[in-house]
Amino acid sequence: MGYGLYNYKGTVALEKLVGIGAAAKLTGLSERTLRYWESLGLILPTRMPSGHRKYTKANVKKIIQLKETLDKNALRINDLVTSSSFLLDEGLKAKVQDAQVFNVKASHEQFYSEARQNMRLQPVSGLPDNFFIQQEIERRLEEGQKIAVVYADLENFRTYNQRYGYARGDRLLKFLAGLLFDKVKEMGNGTDFVGHLGSDDFVLLTSPDKFRAVCGELIRSFDRLIPQYYDKEDRERGAIRMKSRQGVEQDYPFMALTLAVVTNEKRDLSHFVQITDIATELKHYAASFKRSEMVVDRRTS
Numbered sequence: 001m002g003y004g005l006y007n008y009k010g011t012v013a014l015e016k017l018v019g020i021g022a023a024a025k026l027t028g029l030s031e032r033t034l035r036y037w038e039s040l041g042l043i044l045p046t047r048m049p050s051g052h053r054k055y056t057k058a059n060v061k062k063i064i065q066l067k068e069t070l071d072k073n074a075l076r077i078n079d080l081v082t083s084s085s086f087l088l089d090e091g092l093k094a095k096v097q098d099a100q101v102f103n104v105k106a107s108h109e110q111f112y113s114e115a116r117q118n119m120r121l122q123p124v125s126g127l128p129d130n131f132f133i134q135q136e137i138e139r140r141l142e143e144g145q146k147i148a149v150v151y152a153d154l155e156n157f158r159t160y161n162q163r164y165g166y167a168r169g170d171r172l173l174k175f176l177a178g179l180l181f182d183k184v185k186e187m188g189n190g191t192d193f194v195g196h197l198g199s200d201d202f203v204l205l206t207s208p209d210k211f212r213a214v215c216g217e218l219i220r221s222f223d224r225l226i227p228q229y230y231d232k233e234d235r236e237r238g239a240i241r242m243k244s245r246q247g248v249e250q251d252y253p254f255m256a257l258t259l260a261v262v263t264n265e266k267r268d269l270s271h272f273v274q275i276t277d278i279a280t281e282l283k284h285y286a287a288s289f290k291r292s293e294m295v296v297d298r299r300t301s
Contacts, residue, residue, distance in 0.1 A: 029067065058187075122198065127194055153201045155287055
């Protein structure tokens with residue numbers, strides 16, 4: 001079999017974002033409480049270029065679920081924060097039927113901590129670098145784990161740098177790094193993580209049962225937010241207008257997010273370089289669609 005293409009553009013309605021005031025009314029919590037929960041890493045609102053936080057339907061649902069579970073078990077949020085690694089406290093475990101409800105600070109944070117300690121972070125994004133990514137992927141392959149490696153990069157990023165300069169290009173990369181990190185933490189497994197290969201190339205490591213939901217939300221969020229990183233005149237035009245090398249004015253489209261997914265669900269993978277080669281082929285295919293897309297390698301050998 002060849003490639004499997006999943007198009008999220010136009011087939012799924014964009015999710016409405018609400019501010020902290022509306023989120024407070026919907027959840028029955030105060031704005032102060034929502035900010036406190038965010039500071040603890042319990043909830044992850046979408047970061048807007050203006051600095052404001054916006055809440056998705058998934059955010060609100062998670063907050064309500066957590067609040068109901070706290071009320072049901074007569075617990076305060078501080079009971080979790082002050083316990084050792086949340087519900088490692090046996091006394092709290094006894095109070096709660098499903099301890100996984102409170103596994104909100106997932107163990108994936110250990111990967112970022114290890115990368116930081118070993119100075120294996122990309123300076124622009126602060127995410128684990130190429131060496132750390134390769135090491136972790138090959139470790140999981142050796143252990144026989146089923147993984148999904150998602151390669152994310154930006155189409156037309158070079159044009160953006162030429163138009164706006166490298167400082168704004170770095171700001172854009174930080175936005176993408178934050179978006180990837182937030183969505184993986186919100187929707188992925190406890191052991192998932194995001195790394196930065198360099199330039200506009202990122203890697204998400206997740207599982208075969210999670211990548212579709214994570215990638216779909218990434219594409220929807222990216223396409224909704226990316227116009228805000230362009231100047232007003234370019235937003236109104238829907239493109240960047242610059243002169244080509246021949247001195248002729250041309251319109252260049254906004255950036256698109258390409259996601260190439262390689263899994264060992266139906267085929268054997270043994271090395272990071274093998275995965276990278278497959279992903280490179282997929283990315284070339286995805287780029288032909290001229291829009292944000294996810295493509296999945298479905299070959300069995």
